[in-house]
Amino acid sequence: MSMELSPYQQRVIGCLLEKEVTTPDHYPLTLNALTTAVNQKSNRDPVYELTESDVLDVVNQLVDARLVSPQEGSGSRVTKYQHRFCNTPFGDLTLSDQQKAALCVLLLRGAQTPGELRTRTQRLCSFSDVAEVEATLTSMANHNWVEKLPREAGKREARYKHQFADAATSTTVAMLGEETVPSTAAEHLSLTQRVTALEQEVADLRQMLQTALGQ
Numbered sequence: 001m002s003m004e005l006s007p008y009q010q011r012v013i014g015c016l017l018e019k020e021v022t023t024p025d026h027y028p029l030t031l032n033a034l035t036t037a038v039n040q041k042s043n044r045d046p047v048y049e050l051t052e053s054d055v056l057d058v059v060n061q062l063v064d065a066r067l068v069s070p071q072e073g074s075g076s077r078v079t080k081y082q083h084r085f086c087n088t089p090f091g092d093l094t095l096s097d098q099q100k101a102a103l104c105v106l107l108l109r110g111a112q113t114p115g116e117l118r119t120r121t122q123r124l125c126s127f128s129d130v131a132e133v134e135a136t137l138t139s140m141a142n143h144n145w146v147e148k149l150p151r152e153a154g155k156r157e158a159r160y161k162h163q164f165a166d167a168a169t170s171t172t173v174a175m176l177g178e179e180t181v182p183s184t185a186a187e188h189l190s191l192t193q194r195v196t197a198l199e200q201e202v203a204d205l206r207q208m209l210q211t212a213l214g215q
């Protein structure tokens with residue numbers, strides 16, 4: 001894909017896509033509002049606890065990548081932020097309302113089944129049935145925007161994931177599990193650095209346990 005986003009970048013873009021539709025009167029978002037959206041405990045997986053400084057670091061990365069633009073003035077004393085991810089004159093990515101809603105949920109919640117997407121996109125668009133969701137996902141897969149995952153044992157539906165994750169994150173997730181997320185928003189650690197950090201954490205925990213046991 002031409003756009004490769006870190007997990008935090010995915011969250012920021014997903015929040016801007018969501019709030020553009022669900023709270024249009026408050027969009028573009030201030031940094032405070034965007035931070036609240038990023039850390040929202042509902043409709044998010046995983047749940048983050050980022051500071052405004054963390055979110056600003058991510059926003060600045062996206063501004064540099066021309067995927068987010070700041071808005072100043074217009075009667076407001078604070079800077080507000082809007083996405084340039086899709087459906088703008090500044091990029092080539094054009095999505096229908098249904099495609100945009102599906103991608104938004106995938107960015108905010110990770111891989112989903114068509115049934116889950118139909119339920120979780122209700123505030124963003126309307127799908128008549130699961131078959132319409134599947135048809136939308138098929139059209140998105142044809143553009144390499146999403147990928148259908150192998151169906152898990154005992155599951156009736158296969159899940160779909162978006163294709164905008166950076167390669168390093170995808171590799172780390174595959175090796176360490178989908179719940180693994182970066183430990184800092186300022187920069188994205190390489191796979192080797194992440195493994196080293198995990199090994200050090202295990203060593204520290206082992207030392208703490210030995211100390212507690214009096215060994």
